[in-house]
Amino acid sequence: MRKGxxxxxxxxxxxISYEExxxxxxxxxxxxxxxxxxxxxIKISGFGEFKRKLNKAKKIVDPRTGMEKxxxxxxxxxxxxxxxxxxxxxxKYKTLKPVVTRLNPPVMEAKSEDExxxxxxxxxxxQPIVMxxxxxxxLAQESSSSQQEKxxxxxEVEKSITERNLTATAEDYFVLPxxxxxxxxxxxxxxxxxxxEVFEAERKPEDEFLKFDIPSLSDINELKINFExxxxxxxxxxxxxxxKRTESVKKLFDDTQQKKExxxxxFNYEEESRRGVGPWILIFVVFLIFVGGVIFLLNQYGxxxxxxxxxxxxxxxxxxxxxxxxxxxSLPKVEEKASADTVEVKRPELVSKPKAPxxxxxxxxxxxxxxxxxxxxxxxxxxxxSNLRKKGYNAFVEKAFxxxxxxxxxxVRIGFFDSIEQAKKIAERLKRTEKIEKxxxxxxxxxxxx
Amino acid sequence: MxxxxxxxxxxxxxxxxxxxxxxxxxxxxxxxSEIVLKKKKLNLFKFGxxxxxxxxxxxxxxxxxxxxxxxxxxxxxxxxxxxxxxxLING
Numbered sequence: 368m369r370k371g372x373x374x375x376x377x378x379x380x381x382x383i384s385y386e387e388x389x390x391x392x393x394x395x396x397x398x399x400x401x402x403x404x405x406x407x408x409i410k411i412s413g414f415g416e417f418k419r420k421l422n423k424a425k426k427i428v429d430p431r432t433g434m435e436k437x438x439x440x441x442x443x444x445x446x447x448x449x450x451x452x453x454x455x456x457x458x459k460y461k462t463l464k465p466v467v468t469r470l471n472p473p474v475m476e477a478k479s480e481d482e483x484x485x486x487x488x489x490x491x492x493x494q495p496i497v498m499x500x501x502x503x504x505x506l507a508q509e510s511s512s513s514q515q516e517k518x519x520x521x522x523e524v525e526k527s528i529t530e531r532n533l534t535a536t537a538e539d540y541f542v543l544p545x546x547x548x549x550x551x552x553x554x555x556x557x558x559x560x561x562x563x564e565v566f567e568a569e570r571k572p573e574d575e576f577l578k579f580d581i582p583s584l585s586d587i588n589e590l591k592i593n594f595e596x597x598x599x600x601x602x603x604x605x606x607x608x609x610x611k612r613t614e615s616v617k618k619l620f621d622d623t624q625q626k627k628e629x630x631x632x633x634f635n636y637e638e639e640s641r642r643g644v645g646p647w648i649l650i651f652v653v654f655l656i657f658v659g660g661v662i663f664l665l666n667q668y669g670x671x672x673x674x675x676x677x678x679x680x681x682x683x684x685x686x687x688x689x690x691x692x693x694x695x696x697s698l699p700k701v702e703e704k705a706s707a708d709t710v711e712v713k714r715p716e717l718v719s720k721p722k723a724p725x726x727x728x729x730x731x732x733x734x735x736x737x738x739x740x741x742x743x744x745x746x747x748x749x750x751x752x753s754n755l756r757k758k759g760y761n762a763f764v765e766k767a768f769x770x771x772x773x774x775x776x777x778x779v780r781i782g783f784f785d786s787i788e789q790a791k792k793i794a795e796r797l798k799r800t801e802k803i804e805k806x807x808x809x810x811x812x813x814x815x816x817x
Numbered sequence: 818m819x820x821x822x823x824x825x826x827x828x829x830x831x832x833x834x835x836x837x838x839x840x841x842x843x844x845x846x847x848x849x850s851e852i853v854l855k856k857k858k859l860n861l862f863k864f865g866x867x868x869x870x871x872x873x874x875x876x877x878x879x880x881x882x883x884x885x886x887x888x889x890x891x892x893x894x895x896x897x898x899x900x901x902x903x904x905l906i907n908g
Contacts, residue, residue, distance in 0.1 A: 446867075455850070468876070
């Protein structure tokens, strides 16, 4: 496969232009080399692992010239395929499994020769040696005759042997104690000894062991499997139904088929997305309406002001007509200084500079106040008042509860004036300078102050 | 280094988004493995050659139990780095 073909396939598969594919390939190569040079391994799950490996320096002899050559150490790249990839590669050998040709024979431990440690039953191990003294014909007869009767074996023990080795051997256990060797020296002694079941049991496994035949080399050769005859499963990579695959095996890499697949896939995605989005849009619209209503109501009640007439500084909630007092012509002034008023007397001086010297006379009966504005928000009221205070008016905030207007109102007032005329003069000036549309002059007791 | 790290680095190199880079890288790897499986050989220029090699059946031994076995044949993917890649790494 050439460079162009591969990159074209890549561009189609990834849905990018050919130039982008070329760029991607170059950058990928650079990055691969950089990462491998730094000593890191690149492990991509589902594909494999690229690792840097050091080939050691070595010496070789050139057979032509007979000169020694040094080959320097060198880094090479090793690729270890991932398990999934190697399974895909080995898919036709999937059914094959290792065949056991020979089982490992069980390890036999050699018994110790120490006779002193032998018990009576273990002495049976040495029976094969004893067998040498027995007529085999007799043995065969007895074993064949009947096992129900007590099998009796005849032992022929040479006297000479017994004389020489009187130390305890396995044979001695079979000799009956009654027989004395001294009386019959030259004659052979026939001793009848019952053979215990232990010895019978010992023979059987031996026979079986002998029957166990080890497979010969020729058998092994026959065992070899002809792997070619084993059915190979279909080479199915793309997980398509097999009927389709048989029709278009060669078209796997055709562009037309890929295009179709992509088209179908994208169409499905669109459908699914449309289905999913519908109810969400409804919910979102309902939520928007709800939020809009809340904002509208808040604006209506004046908690926030986003549109309409500005409620801030310029818009003023005016005092209810009930409280407006149309003051009657000036009341008789009493020139008495109330002891309680001493602290507050200074205020009118500060308030209006021009009239401060004149307004020193506090009245006992009534005080007059100019109401400039009223707010439902305390902060707004206080800022408004502080603005006025900077300009030289003695402004203050008064809290009032008005039931029919819905809650607390903060009234910004300027005060206190002893006579209504003073108040009216300042009110007119306020109208001119501060451009406040409506100003009320009202009567108020001094104790109301903050 | 795994695939996500590689995607991060590549997206910086290419100035593409991570999603796009990952999509292209996935396509690249899928294409390589498919072609290798199908055609048994792929020569990626300046990168190396991927080939599928065969390993014949052989007799072996299970070191744990001492059983003698006949192991089935096997295929494996072999990668031979190109000279330019080896030079880049050694240089």
